[in-house]
Amino acid sequence: MSGLPSPIGSALVTDLPGPVHHDDDSAPHRQRRIGQRPAVRRSLIGLAAFVGAGFLLLPVVVIFVEALRLGLGPYFEAISESATRHAIWLTVLTAIVVVPVNIGFGICAAWAITRFTFKGKKLLITLIEIPFSISPIVAGVAYLFLYGSQGLLGPLLAAYEVQVMFTVPAIFLVSLFVTSPFVARELIATMQVQGNDYEEAALSLGASGWKTFLLVTLPGMKWGLLYGALLCNARVMGEFGAVSVVSGSIRGQTNTLPLQIELLFNDFSSVGAFAAATILTLLALLSLAGKIWLERQR
Amino acid sequence: MAVTTATPPRHHRRRRVIPGFGLTLGITLAYLAIIVLAPVLALALKAASLTAAEYWAVVSSPRAVATYKITVGSALIATLVNAVIGLLLAWVLVNYDFPGRRFLDALVDLPFALPTAVAGISLTALLGPNGWIGQWVEPLGWKIAYAQPGIVIAMAFTSLPFVVRTIQPVLEEMEPEAEEAGLMLGASDGQVFRRVIFPTILPAFIAGSALAFARSLGEFGAVIFIAGNLPMETEITALLTVIRLEEFEYPAAAALASVMLLAAFVMLFVTNAIQLWHLKYVRGD
Amino acid sequence: MTLRNLARAGLGFLLLTGLLAGGVHARADEVAAAAPGDILNVSYDVGRELFAEINPVFQAKWKAEKGADVTINQSHGGTSKQARSILEGLQADVVTFNQVTDVQLLHDKGQLIPADWQAKFPNKSSPFYSLPSFLVRAGNPKNIKDWDDLARDDVKVIFPNPKTSGNARYTYLAATAFALDKFGGDQAKATEFVKKIFANVPVFDAGGRAATTTFVERGIGDVLVTFEAEVQGARKEFGADKYDAVTPSLSLLAEFPVAVVESVAAKRGSQDVSTAYLNFLYTPEAQEIIARHAYRATDGTVAKAHAADFPAVKLVTAEDVFGGWEKIAKEHFASGGLLDQAFVNQ
Numbered sequence: 014m015s016g017l018p019s020p021i022g023s024a025l026v027t028d029l030p031g032p033v034h035h036d037d038d039s040a041p042h043r044q045r046r047i048g049q050r051p052a053v054r055r056s057l058i059g060l061a062a063f064v065g066a067g068f069l070l071l072p073v074v075v076i077f078v079e080a081l082r083l084g085l086g087p088y089f090e091a092i093s094e095s096a097t098r099h100a101i102w103l104t105v106l107t108a109i110v111v112v113p114v115n116i117g118f119g120i121c122a123a124w125a126i127t128r129f130t131f132k133g134k135k136l137l138i139t140l141i142e143i144p145f146s147i148s149p150i151v152a153g154v155a156y157l158f159l160y161g162s163q164g165l166l167g168p169l170l171a172a173y174e175v176q177v178m179f180t181v182p183a184i185f186l187v188s189l190f191v192t193s194p195f196v197a198r199e200l201i202a203t204m205q206v207q208g209n210d211y212e213e214a215a216l217s218l219g220a221s222g223w224k225t226f227l228l229v230t231l232p233g234m235k236w237g238l239l240y241g242a243l244l245c246n247a248r249v250m251g252e253f254g255a256v257s258v259v260s261g262s263i264r265g266q267t268n269t270l271p272l273q274i275e276l277l278f279n280d281f282s283s284v285g286a287f288a289a290a291t292i293l294t295l296l297a298l299l300s301l302a303g304k305i306w307l308e309r310q311r
Numbered sequence: 312m313a314v315t316t317a318t319p320p321r322h323h324r325r326r327r328v329i330p331g332f333g334l335t336l337g338i339t340l341a342y343l344a345i346i347v348l349a350p351v352l353a354l355a356l357k358a359a360s361l362t363a364a365e366y367w368a369v370v371s372s373p374r375a376v377a378t379y380k381i382t383v384g385s386a387l388i389a390t391l392v393n394a395v396i397g398l399l400l401a402w403v404l405v406n407y408d409f410p411g412r413r414f415l416d417a418l419v420d421l422p423f424a425l426p427t428a429v430a431g432i433s434l435t436a437l438l439g440p441n442g443w444i445g446q447w448v449e450p451l452g453w454k455i456a457y458a459q460p461g462i463v464i465a466m467a468f469t470s471l472p473f474v475v476r477t478i479q480p481v482l483e484e485m486e487p488e489a490e491e492a493g494l495m496l497g498a499s500d501g502q503v504f505r506r507v508i509f510p511t512i513l514p515a516f517i518a519g520s521a522l523a524f525a526r527s528l529g530e531f532g533a534v535i536f537i538a539g540n541l542p543m544e545t546e547i548t549a550l551l552t553v554i555r556l557e558e559f560e561y562p563a564a565a566a567l568a569s570v571m572l573l574a575a576f577v578m579l580f581v582t583n584a585i586q587l588w589h590l591k592y593v594r595g596d
Numbered sequence: 597m598t599l600r601n602l603a604r605a606g607l608g609f610l611l612l613t614g615l616l617a618g619g620v621h622a623r624a625d626e627v628a629a630a631a632p633g634d635i636l637n638v639s640y641d642v643g644r645e646l647f648a649e650i651n652p653v654f655q656a657k658w659k660a661e662k663g664a665d666v667t668i669n670q671s672h673g674g675t676s677k678q679a680r681s682i683l684e685g686l687q688a689d690v691v692t693f694n695q696v697t698d699v700q701l702l703h704d705k706g707q708l709i710p711a712d713w714q715a716k717f718p719n720k721s722s723p724f725y726s727l728p729s730f731l732v733r734a735g736n737p738k739n740i741k742d743w744d745d746l747a748r749d750d751v752k753v754i755f756p757n758p759k760t761s762g763n764a765r766y767t768y769l770a771a772t773a774f775a776l777d778k779f780g781g782d783q784a785k786a787t788e789f790v791k792k793i794f795a796n797v798p799v800f801d802a803g804g805r806a807a808t809t810t811f812v813e814r815g816i817g818d819v820l821v822t823f824e825a826e827v828q829g830a831r832k833e834f835g836a837d838k839y840d841a842v843t844p845s846l847s848l849l850a851e852f853p854v855a856v857v858e859s860v861a862a863k864r865g866s867q868d869v870s871t872a873y874l875n876f877l878y879t880p881e882a883q884e885i886i887a888r889h890a891y892r893a894t895d896g897t898v899a900k901a902h903a904a905d906f907p908a909v910k911l912v913t914a915e916d917v918f919g920g921w922e923k924i925a926k927e928h929f930a931s932g933g934l935l936d937q938a939f940v941n942q
Contacts, residue, residue: 148529251426
């Protein structure tokens with residue numbers, strides 16, 4: 014399907030005919046005969062435009078207006094505050110750690126699933142999609158019961174003085190959980206379409222497996238890979254629920270940008286909260302632009 | 312990653328020419344076990360540490376039941392709203408050419424890209440008693456923010472793209488013959504839509520709505536800012552779980568989380584079944 | 597799957613586990629080895645503005661005296677929630693709470709601080725104090741004067757969750773003290789009285805600040821019960837013309853106990869700076885800031901200078917009315933205790 018993937022699964026993603034991408038440059042591909050009377054047409058377009066402006070665009074506009082309510086000076090003061098700066102850095106760091114790991118996982122999963130037949134494949138695909146369907150809060154709580162002092166591994170970790178909960182690695186771990194399906198899902202769809210004829214040809218000509226992967230598979234799946242990484246990145250940077258359970262919200266230490274927004278909101282600092290929100294919004298708009306660009310490339 | 316350790320391919324193997332099966336499957340399984348399954352298992356074990364009676368007392372307490380009603384009820388209304396708006400947007404984007412069509416198409420993905428906490432504070436700024444929209448509707452006696460309509464709007468906002476993006480491709484791929492035949496037989500536009508077009512997109516419509524519903528059930532970030540979080544009135548299950556956690560009532564938090572986990576699995580099963588049906592339909596099997 | 601493939605799968609598994617575990621471990625080592633260029637002060641919810649002003653002054657002083665930079669990181673939240681986070685492993689060097697029982701929890705449940713922690717700093721380790729007080733909407737439209745009024749049917753009261761917030765537990769204790777005084781020490785009647793107040797609370801937030809937000813930003817409730825300092829802080833922030841402060845006839849002295857979390861400080865080598873930081877709170881310099889934030893200072897000179905800012909009130913102590921914190925913990929706050937009996941909205 015075009016657009017971002019569903020957070021819940023088509024466990025049958027391998028059965029999909031691959032992503033359908035409509036060509037954005039063309040006009041609607043075919044004039045449908047019904048619904049073309051000017052009155053119907055105009056009112057439907059008007060309604061859609063109203064929904065788009067009022068329901069989708071307005072929330073973005075309000076963020077910037079609220080952030081700049083007191084002018085540019087207070088705005089830049091708010092985003093250069095040290096705790097907010099640290100939150101920006103931590104959010105970026107989390108993405109830097111999490112996205113590559115999930116790319117690695119995605120490649121492995123897609124390789125195993127699309128290049129081989131084995132028993133339990135459908136179950137494996139469902140397992141990969143589980144994090145999509147679980148509420149972020151449940152994910153956070155689950156990690157607490159694994160690594161917390163009352164949790165499964167808590168006592169063992171405490172014996173070795175390893176602290177996981179309320180640290181930056183805990184934020185990495187829940188982010189890995191929440192975003193693990195994004196790259197895998199895109200790659201499975203892409204590599205399914207790609208097929209393995211070229212790889213088999215390369216291998217039979219004596220290329221090594223690694224070389225075949227680099228020179229044959231990777232170029233073919235490059236756009237799918239970037240697309241999945243983009244979606245994964247957008248979600249990592251914006252994750253709130255799961256991170257809020259495991260982070261401990263220490264200013265300047267374990268506060269990511271979405272948590273910092275909540276904190277500033279509770280500090281009566283409306284401009285600060287909205288200023289921090291503008292940064293995430295700009296990142297979201299960047300993701301959207303990247304997505305449109307990637308769809309053109311494919 | 313560890314792919315460098317892949318051994319050279321073995322051509323004498325008949326069944327598998329392509330190398331890396333053990334390695335990639337091993338890494339996949341290990342990663343899933345550590346990152347996904349271990350925490351889910353830990354949660355299940357914690358919930359299982361309660362006796363049946365204790366578990367039941369937690370998950371059936373009046374306050375917990377109220378959160379289920381609010382969460383499921385709001386998600387249902389949000390899904391209905393999205394079904395209508397989503398169908399409208401998909402129809403307009405596919406069938407009409409107008410200035411700004413591509414911009415509107417891009418806008419549809421915005422709720423996916425926008426972090427939920429950002430959506431939460433921005434909707435609150437719009438709909439709160441002093442907000443841009445709230446200050447005009449409040450005097451009319453409509454309370455949106457800090458009441459159930461606020462929850463519904465937050466859920467609808469975050470899950471709108473599902474419906475649009477599932478219907479859109481089906482509407483695009485639809486062959487014109489059937490509707491033209493209908494028109495030639497003298498049917499009105501409305502009749503053709505009802506009898507020909509709607510039945511064709513129905514599976515996609517239901518699949519998209521199911522996805523939107525599932526997402527709404529689990530939504531947290533956008534909802535808590537705008538919900539008001541009054542126990543028995545505007546408290547969602549996810550929030551009650553967090554409150555129990557903060558009260559150090561770990562077993563109770565685990566029990567509530569397990570209910571949400573179970574609901575997620577049921578929805579995963581349902582959406583998969585619907586999508587299977589939908590795909591069959593798309594291919595015309 | 598062939599044996600060879602199984603072996604490879606195992607190899608992949610081990611490699612990944614090793615990577616993850618190594619990463620986590622390396623991070624833990626790094627934390628342990630870091631020079632204490634920063635300490636973490638885990639604090640109560642509504643102390644944000646106070647410590648934001650105190651910390652830079654201490655940092656400058658520490659720099660002048662020792663020539664070293666130190667950063668004080670803050671974490672704010674309901675103190676019971678904070679205490680539990682520390683027991684879960686939150687690496688707090690010092691705690692600045694608003695309730696003795698929550699600090700005591702760190703000793704009782706985790707042995708993180710010594711049993712005699714109250715003897716480590718002056719005034720039973722409590723550098724300042726406050727009391728539960730009322731914030732009402734401008735002109736006091738519901739005519740709320742005292743604790744009685746909170747039990748009226750037509751009044752909606754806002755204060756945080758007594759299960760997570762020390763602030764709310766002072767409110768509970770102060771209301772109980774008032775009722776015991778009124779009903780001649782009849783605990784059953786007092787519980788009934790407090791129960792009525794609890795029934796008037798539409799929402800229990802996790803911490804004092806969230807309760808203030810509920811009252812001020814969401815416009816819910818007729819009266820907010822919180823520390824006098826927060827009452828004045830909210831009026832300063834949102835306009836003294838929009839909210840009035842009401843001091844009840846009787847209230848409970850709310851101590852703000854502090855402690856160095858010895859186990860963490862020892863591990864991180866931060867005992868010196870942590871102790872100096874808490875001692876700094878007792879200096880006239882810090883007490884002046886504390887008084888300006890509407891907390892009542894323990895330093896005699898500062899208290900006298902600000903006496904006019906604080907209305908007279910009959911203040912009772914936990915010892916006077918309830919026989920001390922240990923008894924309170926056992927009779928009131930323990931699971932199934934008097935608080936649970938009154939706090940039925942579970």
